[in-house]
Amino acid sequence: MNTNWLVETHGDPLGVIQTLIKAAWERFELDTLMVSMNGRTKPHLINDPEQLYKVNPFKPLMTKNTAKYLPQVLGDIPNRRVGVLLRPCEMRALVELTKREALPMDRVLTICVDCLGTYPREDYQWRAERKGSSERLAWESLHFARQGGIAAYRFRSACQTCRTPIGQGGDVNIGVIGLPVRQKILVDARDYETAKTLGREEITSEEDQSLIDQRDYIIAKLLQRSTHTRQRLADNLESILPRDLDALLHLFERCGECRECFDNCPLCAADYPARDELGMYAREEVKQWMISCAGCGMCEQACPNHLPLVTIFTQIRQQLIDSIEPASQIH
Numbered sequence: 591m592n593t594n595w596l597v598e599t600h601g602d603p604l605g606v607i608q609t610l611i612k613a614a615w616e617r618f619e620l621d622t623l624m625v626s627m628n629g630r631t632k633p634h635l636i637n638d639p640e641q642l643y644k645v646n647p648f649k650p651l652m653t654k655n656t657a658k659y660l661p662q663v664l665g666d667i668p669n670r671r672v673g674v675l676l677r678p679c680e681m682r683a684l685v686e687l688t689k690r691e692a693l694p695m696d697r698v699l700t701i702c703v704d705c706l707g708t709y710p711r712e713d714y715q716w717r718a719e720r721k722g723s724s725e726r727l728a729w730e731s732l733h734f735a736r737q738g739g740i741a742a743y744r745f746r747s748a749c750q751t752c753r754t755p756i757g758q759g760g761d762v763n764i765g766v767i768g769l770p771v772r773q774k775i776l777v778d779a780r781d782y783e784t785a786k787t788l789g790r791e792e793i794t795s796e797e798d799q800s801l802i803d804q805r806d807y808i809i810a811k812l813l814q815r816s817t818h819t820r821q822r823l824a825d826n827l828e829s830i831l832p833r834d835l836d837a838l839l840h841l842f843e844r845c846g847e848c849r850e851c852f853d854n855c856p857l858c859a860a861d862y863p864a865r866d867e868l869g870m871y872a873r874e875e876v877k878q879w880m881i882s883c884a885g886c887g888m889c890e891q892a893c894p895n896h897l898p899l900v901t902i903f904t905q906i907r908q909q910l911i912d913s914i915e916p917a918s919q920i921h
């Protein structure tokens with residue numbers, strides 16, 4: 591049974607998304623919503639649904655991976671129902687975190703939104719100023735959602751090579767890519783019960799079905815583009831990149847006491863790989879870290895040596911996955 595449906599936006603996709611989040615808040619009786627999309631340096635909690643008009647998932651800036659903060663928030667406010675708004679790479683990180691630790695996900699509602707890409711921090715500010723405001727910059731991304739967003743070569747390398755920018759895996763997923771967002775957006779629920787709670791309507795019209803087919807086509811093109819970019823970046827850097835896990839361990843060894851990439855990663859900030867007296871990190875732990883990498887690029891953004899960590903980690907992750915028996919492959 592279908593759990594997705596198209597919602598009319600009447601020219602205001604952002605307003606409709608904010609209304610949808612508000613409906614989810616009320617129907618799932620949330621106490622707070624964790625968001626990181628307003629350009630703040632850390633995710634913050636919205637405790638009043640009337641403040642949801644401030645939420646804009648399309649601001650092209652990502653300063654931290656929200657998933658990194660969720661375990662602490664859940665610990666700080668026990669017994670509260672928490673909604674969390676996530677980009678796809680944050681959702682991927684959260685999935686990996688739940689494999690490592692028992693989080694009380696029964697009191698979490700995850701809302702994952704298609705991502706239209708993000709600029710490096712240093713670019714974002716002047717682009718927003720040039721556009722007149724950060725809202726206008728966000729609207730520019732949304733304006734081109736139907737074509738798959740703007741093909742911004744200035745986006746962070748994580749975004750240019752994103753595994754998928756499609757909102758998926760959340761309890762509620764919101765789709766804009768490939769759709770005429772001034773008319774309709776897509777809502778996709780985890781299951782039929784969630785869809786029913788949110789007022790799902792059956793997709794019956796041929797027009798709606800053809801919009802979904804068009805979206806699928808644009809998504810396939812986007813993924814093709816990011817695969818090519820990933821390959822191109824890897825080829826360009828081939829002679830200087832660590833080529834395998836052992837070379838990466840030596841790189842970390844040479845980094846000395848710097849642990850910025852560890853600190854900023856949602857998957858190892860709270861639990862560094864162990865290190866021996868010579869400064870070498872535990873191979874198996876770094877291997878597990880690489881395999882679980884969500885591709886968000888927060889490590890690269892933090893690296894004081896400006897190393898292309900997304901390209902390095904992506905290559906090594908793929909190598910490690912390829913070396914696992916086909917029956918247990920990770921996707």
Ligand code: SF4
Binds near residue numbers: 677680707752753
């Ligand atoms: S890596 Fe992908 S999901 Fe994450 S911010 Fe970039 S485009 Fe969005």
Ligand code: SF4
Binds near residue numbers: 854888
């Ligand atoms: S290693 Fe880097 S890209 Fe991978 S999840 Fe951690 S911060 Fe994100």
Ligand code: SF4
Binds near residue numbers: 852889894
């Ligand atoms: S952030 Fe850069 S310099 Fe620091 S440990 Fe990581 S790779 Fe090395």
